[in-house]
Amino acid sequence: MTTTSDHAQATSTATPSRMLRYLPTSALIIDLLLMTIVGLVAIVGRRHLDLFASSASVEEQVVIAGPLMILGWIAALVILGAYHRDVFGVGTDEYRRVLDASLLAAGITGVGSYLVKFDLSRGFFVLAYGLGVPALFLGRFLLRRALHTARRRGLLRQRVLISGTRSHVDEIAGVLGREPWLGYEVIGALTPEYDLSEETATGLPVVGNSDEVTSLVAHHRADAIFFAGGAVGSSAQFRRVVWDLEQSQVQVVIAPSVTDVSNERISIRPVGGLPLMHIEPPTWSDASRWGKRAFDLFGSAVLIMAFAPLFLVVALQIKLHDRGPVFFRHNRVGRNGNEFSCFKFRTMIQDAEALVTGLQEAHGASALLFKMKDDPRITPPGRWMRRLSVDELPQLFNVFLGHMSLVGPRPQVAREVALYDSSMSRRLHVRPGMTGLWQVSGRNDLTVEEAVRLDLYYVDNWSMLQDLSILGRTVGAVLSSRGAY
Template sequence: MTVVGLIATVGRRTLDVFASSARVEDQLVIAGPLMIVGWIVTIALLDGYHRDVFGAGTDEYRRVLNASLLAAGVTGVACYLAKFDLSRGFFLMAYGLGVPALILGRVLLRRALHSARRRGLLRHRVLIAGSRAHIDEVARVLGREPWLGYEVIGALTPEYDLSEETATGVPVVGNANEATVLAKTYRADSIFFAGGAVGSSSQFRQAIWELEHESIQVVIAPSVTDISNERIKIRPVGGLPLMHIDPPTWSDASRWGKRTFDLVGSLSLVLTFAPLFVFAAARVKLHDRGPVLFRQVRIGKDGQQFDCFKFRTMVVDAEARLHALREAAGHDEGLFKLKDDPRITGPGRWLRRFSIDELPQLFNVVRGDMSLVGPRPPLPREVETYDADTTRRLHVRPGMTGLWQVSGRSDLSWSEAVRLDLYYVDNWSMLQDISILSKTLGAVVSSRGAY
């Protein structure tokens, strides 16, 4: 904030915006420290420094933004009431630069925190109380998201359960009704209460009372997974906290707003990458004189078939060799990909390296077969093996990119790819689409999982 104040001072003098009789340097001595202290205090009052908001979710950014706007408003009103001649140029530049700087600082700090947690640092020791099935469910979620920083050190099961460990290998260290004693014994930072942890609300309330004097965080983990926070609302009724879950949002992904976004975005990208289209087409054609485009039947929204376009990256008879390669690899589910596929041509490796081979799918987006963001377009033989849950992927248009693209691409297991696609279908939002598109650039540049 101090640096932003200095920049605002220099900027006000250099740009000479909102000319004022007051000297900015004199104002900085008086108003500067008061503004910075007031800004920090406002963020603190709105719990912007509370440890619970660090590291995950958008609540941290929302609190910082709301506190900054409130601090700016209070500063303006206070200067008016006190008749203090604060430079308007300094005021606008201080808050105009300071708010984005604070948000950016939080983003960079969060990335550093996530990186440290993935390396095993700054982690929270966690005990999970509940039935073995519920414990495993929570443990799997925490295990696949290491950036959250939770290290599961043990399970607490009901008294009747005498198992030594859960199905996923979490050791049972005691009974759920001994949570306080065991938490101190194992130096736990948090206790997750999952389904089956306690027999009644009074028992849970007693456990909270026993933990109120300990520096141990109590977390309730309901049997609800893969639902975005936008669909969840907590409404206490008569002292009973009720969780309301809104219906899945896949139907919203078929409305005019997303389609307009797809059309404008795809046409803009076609114009932007026109030179790259020409260069890639020339490389493919000159390599073996075969066709430039590869057309493959894929399944789109509501099970409709369409021709998916790509730059050809394999030899002309690639499809004829596919069956033998599948048998040799023992592959029998999902999309078949080999890391060192012998059918890939020289230009094809370069095209795949930066996902340039998928650029012709922009024309599929223009035609309405696909969307810029969505589940991966499946093959007909894949769809034939779908169960009822997996079929939900077909509720929306398939996408050129999606959660699978920014989360590992071909390095993902089939079950994990399906889970990500179903999460997208059930929790679609335009903000999520924009976020995925912004992350796609990083995934393409790094080429993680691209082969």
């Protein structure tokens, strides 16, 4: 067992970030600045747009009402928890609280003006709150982006200890490690007293026993302690640990052995003081209903018309290069295992398929999700098309015909599907997509295991909002060309 003294020197040089405590203050300053700017814009807009014409001077009204509106808006944000430290950086809860607080502030302003018979300009009111809500959203979005960028660079991170059995600790540490924007820096593991190992299977150092949580958290100056499976023997023991930590300002997190489940499918319902986690069934069946199909049909039709000139330019370039066929049609496996002809612009030499097996053997690559960074079969025009994903635009016709969806798992060939295990076969529950989670999360730079994990997460946790988010992120992924080859 690695003792506390063995790590004293290592931890003394790593100072945990305390700048996170200033996040709420930063958000407050940004909100005040934006509200002031929006107020000035609303004054000018009311004067020039002549909204809801009134004889009263809007400047005279704002001198009285403006500060009260801002104070009321800030108060609503505070009351509804929009400045709580836990809402920053992840999830939609932060934006929901901002919206709820803004609607509350607008309602109080309107009702209050009516009750005290204050002639507040309706044009100013509409512009102030109509522009203010998007402005606050933008401010929070930019703050979040800055926070994520800082965390990816190793700043503003929380030092984390994970308590539990070694297998559970590694599972939680793996999840936190692959999402660096969350800002968790795992500094060690606490294992049960009977475990004498010095490190976990992944090399995470064991810094002490689970029953020494209080002293080890203080010694290693941890910002958070995660309790995984096997961390404590009973609820009474866990309650005592929480009591011991209540004065240390350490975040206590219970990390159950549940991964890759979206928060929309999870609900906590206390029963007799026992918090029970309920997990709703996977949502893949919702991805096959008429709403998603109607969106795909309309979206593909619009995009086909928009890209028609580009189709012509690419077709001419391919034909002029080697006089070969413009399109490459290949059988892929779609929903429920049904095969279809997938359309792509041809980016490889004409006998490319005959060389696949030899290239796999030469490079020792897996047949599953086979890709090469410097594939010798790719033609010069094909390289720029692949870099910008232009070669996949003809799949819009597959989407229009119902073979594919705009968003979904990557369509694969029969030989790849033959390698599926029972869990990977879940990818076939939905239509394959032109873009998906793996494409916007690194594309071909991802390992096979990570790409499959992202596809399975999409299948089990489908939502229309997630589809729209992936489509938006696809634009950035294509323009950056990260992982494209």
